[in-house]
Amino acid sequence: MxxxxxxxxxxxxxxxxxxxxxxxxxxxxxxxxxxxxxxxxxxxxxxxxxxxxxxxxxxxxxxxxxxxxxxxxxxxxxxxxxxxxxxxxxxxxxxxxxxxxxxxxxxxxxxxxxxxxxxxxxxxxxxxxxxxxxxxxxxxxxxxxxxxxxxxxxxxxxxxxxxxxxxxxxxxxxxxxxxxxxxxxxxxxxxxxxxxxxxxxxxxxxxxxxxxxxxxxxxxxxxxxxxxxxxxxxxxxxxxxxxxxxxxxxxxxxxxxxxxxxxxxxxxxxxxxxxxxxxxxxxxxxxxxxxxxxxxxxxxxxxxxxxxxxxxxxxxxxxxxxxxxxxNYYKKALEIRKLYKDVLVHGDFDHIDYANKQIMSYTKAGKDKKAYVVLNLTKNVVKYTKQVEGDLRLILSNYSANSDSELQPFESRVYLVST
Structure with missing residues (x-):
C-alpha cells in the first residue's frame, strides 16, 4: 500500500x-x-x-x-x-x-x-x-x-x-x-x-x-x-x-x-x-x-x-x-418545495422530450398530484411547446412573464398539472 x-x-x-x-x-x-x-x-x-x-x-x-x-x-x-x-x-x-x-x-x-x-x-x-x-x-x-x-x-x-x-x-x-x-x-x-x-x-x-x-x-x-x-x-x-x-x-x-x-x-x-x-x-x-x-x-x-x-x-x-x-428566489423555491413536498420531494421523476439538447423537462408524480418542470439549459431564446396534457397552474418561475411558444435564456418553470 x-x-x-x-x-x-x-x-x-x-x-x-x-x-x-x-x-x-x-x-x-x-x-x-x-x-x-x-x-x-x-x-x-x-x-x-x-x-x-x-x-x-x-x-x-x-x-x-x-x-x-x-x-x-x-x-x-x-x-x-x-x-x-x-x-x-x-x-x-x-x-x-x-x-x-x-x-x-x-x-x-x-x-x-x-x-x-x-x-x-x-x-x-x-x-x-x-x-x-x-x-x-x-x-x-x-x-x-x-x-x-x-x-x-x-x-x-x-x-x-x-x-x-x-x-x-x-x-x-x-x-x-x-x-x-x-x-x-x-x-x-x-x-x-x-x-x-x-x-x-x-x-x-x-x-x-x-x-x-x-x-x-x-x-x-x-x-x-x-x-x-x-x-x-x-x-x-x-x-x-x-x-x-x-x-x-x-x-x-x-x-x-x-x-x-x-x-x-x-x-x-x-x-x-x-x-x-x-x-x-x-x-x-x-x-x-x-x-x-x-x-x-x-x-x-x-x-x-x-x-x-x-x-x-x-x-x-x-x-x-x-x-x-x-x-430571495431560493427562499421562494424552498417554500414551494415544502408546500408541495409530496410531489416535489417524494414524487417519481420522469423525463419528457429527452432528446432535446436545449430544454430539460420532466414530471414529478406523487400519490395524487403531478408537477411539470421546464428548464432552458442555454443562454439562448428557444422554441417551446407544452409537453403534458391537462390544465397547468404556474407555481414557480424565474421570469415575471412567460410565453406559450418560447423560453427566455435559462428560463425555468414549475407547473401543477390538473387532469
Missing part, C-alpha cells in the same frame, strides 16, 4: 490523503471504541443533530497491505494511487458501520449522511438501505462528476445535455423501489461553484437568471436537499485570470506539480489551468462573501485565500436587499 509516512521513531503510518492525516486502524477494537466515544458520543451528548461522515467507505483495508504496481499509480483525484481493491469498500466496512450505529447512533435522535464517492447503486444501497441499519443517506455524486475522468477530475472531457439529464434522473430516482433515502446537491467544499459549472457567470444578468434556474432544478428533485455556503447567494468560481499561485488546495497543487514534471508546453499548461479554473476544489473554498467591505466582510486579517474578485457585486448583503436576487 503506498503513502506510508516515516515518523520520528523511523516507523511508518498509512495515509490516504495529505501528510499529517494518518489513517486510523479500524481493525483494532480499542481504536474503534475510542472513535465512538470521543468523535461521536462526545458530540451527541452536547446535542448535535447528526454527522456528515467523510469518505466513509475507506475505513476497512484489504490485508495484507501491498504496494501498488508502478503501472497502477494512476491519479485518484490527484492522490496518485488506487483505492479499489485496497481501501475502498473493504471487507469489514459494513461491519464497522453497523457497529457504530448499534453502539452509539441508534441511542440518539440523530441523522447521518455519508460520503461514498464512485460507488455503484448496488454498493450504495448496502450503506443506506433501512434494513441494513448503517447510514440514513449518502451524497450521490452523479451531477458533480459530469465530464470528469473516473479517477481524475482534471481529465475533463465535458458533457452533453443528455448526460446532464441522466445525472439528475439517477440522483432523483435513486430511492425508487428501495427502502433507502436520497440526497440532492450540486455544491460542497470539494466541488466547483454550480453557476460557473452548469449555468453562466459571464455577466451579472446571466449569473442571476442561471442561478435561479439551478435553484428551480434543485428544489424539484427527490431527496434531502443540501445547499452549500454561498450557493444561496450565487457565488461563482474564481476568475479565469487567477494564476496557479492563487490556488491553495493540496489536490490542485500536487496535480499541477506532477504535471510540470512531464515538461508540458505553454499551450498545455494554459489548457490545464483552464480546467483547474473550472474544476478545482479551491473554487468552493474562497471566503464567504458577506458584504462589499474588505475581504467581503469575512475577515479583517488575511484569509486563507483571497476573496473572489466579484465580492463588491456578489455578497449576502446585496442579495438580501434585492427582491430579485438569487437568495
Amino acid at each position: 503506498p503513502r506510508l509516512m516515516p515518523m520520528t521513531r523511523q516507523q511508518y503510518y498509512l495515509r490516504l490523503f495529505a501528510e499529517g492525516q494518518p489513517d486510523l486502524n479500524w481493525e483494532n477494537e480499542d481504536t474503534r471504541e475510542a472513535i465512538y466515544k470521543s468523535a461521536v458520543k462526545f458530540w451527541l451528548d452536547k446535542g448535535v443533530d447528526g454527522f456528515r461522515i467523510d469518505v466513509c467507505s475507506l475505513y476497512s483495508k484489504t490485508y495484507p497491505l501491498r504496494d501498488a504496481a508502478a503501472d497502477d499509480m494512476t491519479p485518484v483525484d490527484g492522490l496518485g494511487f488506487p483505492l479499489e481493491g485496497q481501501a475502498s469498500n473493504g471487507p469489514r466496512i459494513h461491519e464497522f458501520h453497523k457497529e457504530m450505529n448499534s453502539k452509539v447512533m441508534s441511542h440518539y435522535d440523530t441523522m447521518t449522511v455519508g460520503e461514498v464517492p464512485g460507488a455503484s447503486v448496488e454498493e450504495t444501497l448496502k450503506y443506506v438501505s433501512a434494513k441494513e441499519k448503517e447510514l440514513n443517506m449518502i451524497f450521490l455524486f452523479y451531477p458533480v462528476e459530469l465530464g470528469c475522468g473516473k479517477t481524475d477530475r482534471f481529465n475533463y472531457q465535458g458533457f452533453t445535455a443528455q448526460d446532464f439529464k441522466d445525472a439528475f434522473f439517477k440522483q432523483s430516482n435513486f430511492v425508487k423501489g428501495t427502502d433507502a433515502w436520497s440526497t440532492v446537491f450540486i455544491e460542497n467544499h470539494d466541488q466547483p461553484r454550480s453557476i460557473t459549472r452548469f449555468g453562466d457567470d459571464s455577466t451579472p444578468e446571466l449569473r442571476n437568471i442561471s442561478g435561479k434556474m439551478l435553484a428551480t432544478l434543485q428544489s424539484t428533485l427527490s431527496g434531502t436537499l443540501f445547499l452549500y455556503e454561498g450557493q444561496e447567494i450565487g457565488m461563482t468560481n474564481v476568475p479565469v485570470s487567477w494564476d496557479i499561485s492563487e490556488y491553495k488546495d493540496v489536490n490542485t497543487i500536487n496535480y499541477w506539480n506532477a504535471f510540470l514534471k512531464t515538461n508540458p508546453s505553454e499551450e498545455e499548461k494554459t489548457k490545464l489551468l483552464k480546467v483547474i479554473n473550472l474544476m478545482a476544489r479551491d473554487n468552493a473554498r474562497t471566503p464567504m462573501l458577506w458584504n462589499d467591505s474588505k475581504n467581503g466582510g469575512f475577515s479583517t486579517g488575511d484569509p486563507w485565500m483571497r476573496v473572489n474578485d466579484n465580492y463588491k457585486e456578489v455578497n449576502a448583503a446585496n442579495e438580501r436587499a434585492d427582491p430579485n436576487s438569487i437568495y
